[in-house]
Amino acid sequence: MSVLAIETLNVTFSTEAGPLHALKDVSFTVPERRIVGIVGESGCGKSTLINAILGLLADNGRVTGGRILFEDGNDLVGLDPTAMRALRGLRISTVFQDPMGALNPVISVGRQMVNIQYRSGLSKSAKLARATEMLELVRIPDARAALRRYPHQFSGGMKQRIAIAMALMMEPALLIADEPTTALDATLEVATIELLKDLQRKIGCSVLFISHHLGVIAELCDEVVVMYAGEVVERGDVRQIFHQPKHPYTMRLLECDPARQTERTRNLPTIPGEIPDLRARPRGCVFAPRCTLAEAICAAPQVERDIGRGHRVRCVKAVSPAEAEA
Amino acid sequence: MLAYAAKRLGLSVVIVSVAMALLFCMIYLIPGDPASVALGPRASEAMKEALRVRMGLDQPVWTQFWNFYSSAWRGDFGNEVLSGRPVIEVVLQQLPYTLALIVGGITWSVGLGIPLGCWAAVKRGSFADRVVGVLSVAVIAVPSFVVAIYALLIFAVSLRWLPAIGAGEPGHLGDQLIHLILPSLAVGLGWVGYIARMVRASMLEVLEAPHIRTARAFGLPDALVTYRYALTIAILPTVTLLGIGIGQMLSSAVFAEIVFARPGVGRLVYDAILTRNFPVVTGAVLVTTAFFVLVNLIADLVIGALDPRVRSSF
Numbered sequence: 001m002s003v004l005a006i007e008t009l010n011v012t013f014s015t016e017a018g019p020l021h022a023l024k025d026v027s028f029t030v031p032e033r034r035i036v037g038i039v040g041e042s043g044c045g046k047s048t049l050i051n052a053i054l055g056l057l058a059d060n061g062r063v064t065g066g067r068i069l070f071e072d073g074n075d076l077v078g079l080d081p082t083a084m085r086a087l088r089g090l091r092i093s094t095v096f097q098d099p100m101g102a103l104n105p106v107i108s109v110g111r112q113m114v115n116i117q118y119r120s121g122l123s124k125s126a127k128l129a130r131a132t133e134m135l136e137l138v139r140i141p142d143a144r145a146a147l148r149r150y151p152h153q154f155s156g157g158m159k160q161r162i163a164i165a166m167a168l169m170m171e172p173a174l175l176i177a178d179e180p181t182t183a184l185d186a187t188l189e190v191a192t193i194e195l196l197k198d199l200q201r202k203i204g205c206s207v208l209f210i211s212h213h214l215g216v217i218a219e220l221c222d223e224v225v226v227m228y229a230g231e232v233v234e235r236g237d238v239r240q241i242f243h244q245p246k247h248p249y250t251m252r253l254l255e256c257d258p259a260r261q262t263e264r265t266r267n268l269p270t271i272p273g274e275i276p277d278l279r280a281r282p283r284g285c286v287f288a289p290r291c292t293l294a295e296a297i298c299a300a301p302q303v304e305r306d307i308g309r310g311h312r313v314r315c316v317k318a319v320s321p322a323e324a325e326a
Numbered sequence: 327m328l329a330y331a332a333k334r335l336g337l338s339v340v341i342v343s344v345a346m347a348l349l350f351c352m353i354y355l356i357p358g359d360p361a362s363v364a365l366g367p368r369a370s371e372a373m374k375e376a377l378r379v380r381m382g383l384d385q386p387v388w389t390q391f392w393n394f395y396s397s398a399w400r401g402d403f404g405n406e407v408l409s410g411r412p413v414i415e416v417v418l419q420q421l422p423y424t425l426a427l428i429v430g431g432i433t434w435s436v437g438l439g440i441p442l443g444c445w446a447a448v449k450r451g452s453f454a455d456r457v458v459g460v461l462s463v464a465v466i467a468v469p470s471f472v473v474a475i476y477a478l479l480i481f482a483v484s485l486r487w488l489p490a491i492g493a494g495e496p497g498h499l500g501d502q503l504i505h506l507i508l509p510s511l512a513v514g515l516g517w518v519g520y521i522a523r524m525v526r527a528s529m530l531e532v533l534e535a536p537h538i539r540t541a542r543a544f545g546l547p548d549a550l551v552t553y554r555y556a557l558t559i560a561i562l563p564t565v566t567l568l569g570i571g572i573g574q575m576l577s578s579a580v581f582a583e584i585v586f587a588r589p590g591v592g593r594l595v596y597d598a599i600l601t602r603n604f605p606v607v608t609g610a611v612l613v614t615t616a617f618f619v620l621v622n623l624i625a626d627l628v629i630g631a632l633d634p635r636v637r638s639s640f
Binding site: 056 | 535540541635
């Protein structure tokens, strides 16, 4: 049973220089009570994906194909704005990247948390009590007094914990966490990850966790989706992706992780080249122009293949462990 | 908030003091002898000398400055040349009419400007947005005395909907309000344009902010997001703009008071200049300056009340 199932999702933005195909045939599922990580470099379509799920695509963006099935098979694509808004904040909640800018600067934390509960039918004091309880849960000291304060009076780490408290207050089925720890320093990052994991267990929700930080993904997630240039290039459980990566992009991405460097070096490894122009996608493999293993066959369109136990790769050259032995 | 208010108040006192010093310098440097002006061309030298002594003009400049400065703070600007009444009394008698005109002007500009700007921002790029844009520039471009004359011709002379001149019967509030409609429109119409444009621009900026995306992601109703979460922030530059705008409105008030034959400080200054009634000019200018500074103090306090970040930075 999955909370979120995305099936061959395509998103296109109309720009002055022609249509920009931002997401191409994206498919993955977020099973119940699981944490799924999405990893990829900047511009790979992570934010577009979140906006598409939330129905908050910019005016020039449009879902041009595919389905976003939520909970009992409700398709979020083409859902009318009222029904979509009814889900947002209640069944699907979001924690955004920038804790400095994600909270309203001129409304007190308590008022913002009360406003989020506008559909709960509780009394004002019950809403305040619930807000206090959530702030205590994310370990904000003196939670009752904190409700009267404004976002700028908290540190970055505290603001992000408040954002997490807001997002989980309504006990959603799905929490989307968009790089929630990227703006925090390393010690806070670890603490926030642990808090998130802890709360996820308590509430029993699923989490879609977006990050470009591989260490965080490996630490937190059950399953991983690797995205490149708006396509899912590889997905599977966290061990398959980190221990047996099959797509050349995933392999290079893991090699580039500074945490994996075992020797002192002045030059960290990089992947030469840039993400292709999404207005003119290559017909074949989208990574081929930067891939050191590319061959003539890579110029043909790629399909996603299951190479065993749910490990799916969009690369003709990827072989399953069984095939490798043969 | 209290410390913030105290600091702003202190700053206002300094600004008024500087304005007084500048005003004194201007009076001092104006060519011509105030005593001969006051007494007219046929006065004898002895009479002029006596008046100079009485006005303190024979004292050294620093003593004159100190006399001017200390009496001005007490509200004593001397006596009117013609009737001999204290200037402060004359000015304060006219002040309520001008205040009513300014408040009316603000009501027009805020009452129309903020909703129009907001509407244009929410409907960005639509036909309505473009219409608001063109109209804003149009009303900004038209001088207030032109608005005053045309408003008078259309609504008072041709259509006869509203009274043409005067400030209404004293003590009769309804009548006074009806007499206020056209003059305050003349004073405020240009500011409808300024405010609409300002609100539209800052609304567009705020609506793009990450915290608005957060609010939407929590499924908050559109009206709550637009008017409480976005407009409260977008309105801040407008409050500052309006504080400065009061100065402009004060100068438009001179025209409106003359065109509509209303009493008021603007008209008082105009008449005083024509009759060379300099103590009245000085008193009226200082009272107006103090009013302008007070309004800006209020604007700062309003911003402090709306924006907790400003409050705690003091």
